[in-house]
Amino acid sequence: MPKRLRVAFLDRCVGCYQCVLACARINEKVLSIDRASIRVKTIGGYGREGFAVVVCRGCLDPPCVPVCPIEGAIRPRTVGGGVLVNRSICDAIKCSHECVETCPIPGAIHIDEDIQNAIVCRQCSICTKFCPTGVLIMEEPTPGF
Amino acid sequence: MKIIPDRILVINLTTNDHQFIDGADLFNEWVGGVGVGINLLNKYVPTEADPLGSNNAIIFAIGSLSTFYPIISKTVALFRSPYTHDLGESYAGGRLSLALRFADIGALCIIGKAEKPSIITIINNEVLIKPAGPLSQMYTSTVGRILRELIPAQPGKRSILRIGQAGEKLVRYSNIVVDTLRHFGRLGAGAVLGSKNIKAIVVSGNKDIPLDQAGIDRKAYLKTYQKIWDLCVNTEVMKKYHVLGTPQNFLPLNELNSLPTKNFLYGKFDKVTEISGEKFVETYLGRRVSCNTCPVGCIHVAILRERYGKDLADIHSTSVPYDYEPMALLGSGLLIGDGVDLMKLLEQTEKYGMDAITTGGVLGYLAEAYEKGIITDSDTGGLPIRFGNCNDFLEVIHRIAQRDGENKDLYWWAGEGLDRLVKQYGGSDIALRFNNQTPAGYSTGPYSMIGHAIGGRHSHLDNAGYSLDLKSIGKELQSTENMMKLVKEEEWRNTLNSLIICLFARNLYTPQLVVECFQSLGIIKTEKELQNLGLRIQKLRLATKLRFGYNFLDTELAIPSRLYEMETGHGKLSKSLIKEHLEIYNSILIERYHLNL
Structure with missing residues (x-):
């Protein structure tokens, strides 16, 4: 069964940005923060109160898919939860960024202004391999509500 | 954006303007960090500069490998020190090197003096000077909280530098707090900003560096990265x-x-x-x-x-x-x-x-x-x-x-x-001090103290004399050989500090590994070139100290009397032992660095 990413042990995060840089470096072939599908942000200052990891939660019934006005731009993964964006079809100029607006996790999907595409995690697991403290894990999805 | 930074931002607070200048030659020749920074210091700070006057400058610089590899995370600040009155050189981590890198700024030079208390904000190419009056006398943590609200940024790309009341009051050993937890410490960088009426600096950037650009061997780069990651995380090198x-x-x-x-x-x-x-x-x-x-x-x-x-x-x-x-x-x-x-x-x-x-x-x-x-x-x-x-x-x-x-x-x-x-x-x-500087926490023996005396900024970080003390316990001291070890250690650290690698990783980033890091990015540097870079930087650092009036021959500065009363890992230190070593160092200054004392 394909797995999805879970931010399992957030309190362990040391804010090294290795997950962010690995995602951009390996998936996007770029040294960047913006192009990564995963983001780390501080809560109340650098390290005093801790960190938040912002990333797609790999929904089994992703609300970002039905609201997209561009046919074929975003679709659910066949199994395992989460979505895949077809970059040749997705065009952020032609829509109102409905996927971004609909997702209840602010920042889990964002628009990259250079390539005008929705950037969202595709559950590849690269980030888990560059987390030094085991914050991120891949696990088989279980239904919620 | 290019691999080697090629933009230098110069902000003149007196005239309230700024310009981006081409730094490609400087970064190509001196790699970055202290190598580039010391050249800019000599360009912008005249010999007669008052450390707390408008004619002093403060320069922040990153290196060519910054952000490309793990633990290359530091930024150097260079200025004329209001505490020692000569070379002000200080390093801080946090997010500053990342923010400068993604704003495509290799070095930031701040000259002149603002008319009123101010904040500098740098967001990619946009540079603004904003009023900071209401932030006066606030604690460093409060300033950070307010600036996070005032200048929102995308996660992970913003760095906030600020001074506290000590910097405003020109306490000569006040520091700059970087991203709440890190500091440009020891040599009074906080007072330099305070003297320029700068309470805080915010840097933010979101530019990218393509890894499929000409020159980069992406496969080799990923392989080298993985190798360093494994050394960091899966070996004992960084465990302590x-x-x-x-x-x-x-x-x-x-x-x-x-x-x-x-x-x-x-x-x-x-x-x-x-x-x-x-x-x-x-x-x-x-x-x-x-x-x-x-x-x-x-x-x-x-x-x-x-x-x-x-x-x-x-x-x-x-x-x-x-x-x-x-x-x-x-x-x-x-x-x-x-x-x-x-x-x-x-x-x-x-x-x-x-x-x-x-x-x-x-x-x-x-x-x-x-x-x-x-x-x-x-x-x-x-x-x-x-x-x-x-x-x-x-x-x-x-x-x-x-x-x-x-x-x-x-x-x-x-x-x-x-x-x-x-x-x-x-x-x-x-008052145990070396050129006014209190030695750090290592009463390990003669080389820790001599290291502070001869170090470019009189810091334990210049040459790690404490390490030599620990290795010398129970052995007869080879004075000439050991002085050369201190000198060569400081030179290699200049190379690491130009790259600009955290010194905690000095045993990880061997000369061979540094060569490989460059090679994977399509840049050819030999070990000999890198060693020679450290030597060239040391010559410049020493010449800068000399220019600012540091007296290398003043033994009163170098030998505080508490030194001979204190207990150390090598027992009490003798005057003759210290004198012998410092005389050897003076001959090194002349023969190796051709310094005109």
Whole structure:
């Protein structure tokens, strides 16, 4: 069964940005923060109160898919939860960024202004391999509500 | 965006304008960091510059490999030091190198003086000078919180530098707090910003560097990255930094009679276990944090719980970053043998923005001077300054940070540092200092102290003499050979500091690995070139010190008398031993660096 990413042990995060840089470096072939599908942000200052990891939660019934006005731009993964964006079809100029607006996790999907595409995690697991403290894990999805 | 930074931002506060200039040649020749920064310092700071005048400059620089590989996370600040009056060179982690890299700024030069208290904001190419009046006298943590709201940014790309009240009051060893937990410390960078009317600098950028651009061998780059990652995370090389952190030094140094205790008189502290790395991890550690791109997580943050009222629940808590050297100087150095008291002292220096090591040295002098009657209640305004008494020291730190230039009392002079205190009140023999600098927490033997004396910025980080002491215990000292080891260590550190790699990773980033890092990015550098870079930078650093008036032959500066009374890991040090080594160094200055003394 394909797995999805879970931010399992957030309190362990040391804010090294290795997950962010690995995602951009390996998936996007770029040294960047913006192009990564995963983001780390501080809560109340650098390290005093801790960190938040912002990333797609790999929904089994992703609300970002039905609201997209561009046919074929975003679709659910066949199994395992989460979505895949077809970059040749997705065009952020032609829509109102409905996927971004609909997702209840602010920042889990964002628009990259250079390539005008929705950037969202595709559950590849690269980030888990560059987390030094085991914050991120891949696990088989279980239904919620 | 290119691999090697090629843009330098120059901000003139006097004329309130800025320009981006081409730095490609400078970065190609000097790699970055201290190599580039020292050239810019010599360009922008005239020989007659007043360290606290508008003709001083402060330069921040990153390196060619910054952000490309793990633990290449530092930024250097260069300025004429208001504390030593010569080379001001200081390093900080946090997110600044990441923010500068993604704003496509290799170096930032700030010259002139703003008319009123100001904040500098740099967001990619946009540079603004904003009023900072309402932020005056705020604690460094409060300024950070307000600026995070004032200047929103995308996650992970913003860095906030600020000074505290000590910087505003031009305390000569005030620091710049970087991203809450890190600092440009020791040499008075905070006072330099204060003298320029700059309360804070915010840097943010979101440019990208394509890894499929010409020159980069992407497969080789990913392979080299993975290799460094494995060394960091899956070997013992960096382990000591992420488990106990630097405070792991307490117990072994105490065992070796090398822990500075009671203003450097003794080498052992009977309450060492209470302030040790083990005690802090077991009792006070709240979390560990990393600088950007570093998976080590060496920044240990303790939770300080304090009661502010009479009710059981009248408790507030504060996060306090802790490292060995500040803990040694404010802990065993002052006979503070309680972890909570030590955290209170660390926090007090943190919120006012004062260098903790130097503050510890100044407090140590004051406590011993008070004990010996060199200063009395009439000097202190009725405040006792006693070893082991946390509340006395908290109050002294408060008064130094709030010092009043109109009323030049003890606290005003204390804000000037040890040399001026000694000149005003006497007691030179009890003020251990090298060109005004308090040595860090290593009473390990002759080479730690000689290292401070000869180091470009009189810091333990210049050449790690303490390491040579530990290796020399029980052996006959080979003076010429060992002096060359210190000299070559400082030169290689110049190379690391131009790249600009955290020195905790100095054993990981071998010359061969650095060559490979460049090669994977399509840049050819040989080991010999890199070694020679360190030598060339050292020549420039020494020439800069000479230009600013540092007297290499003044043995009074180099040999404080406390040096011969203190207990060290090599016993008490003899004058003849130190003299012999410094004479060897003077011949090295002439023969190796061709310095005209």
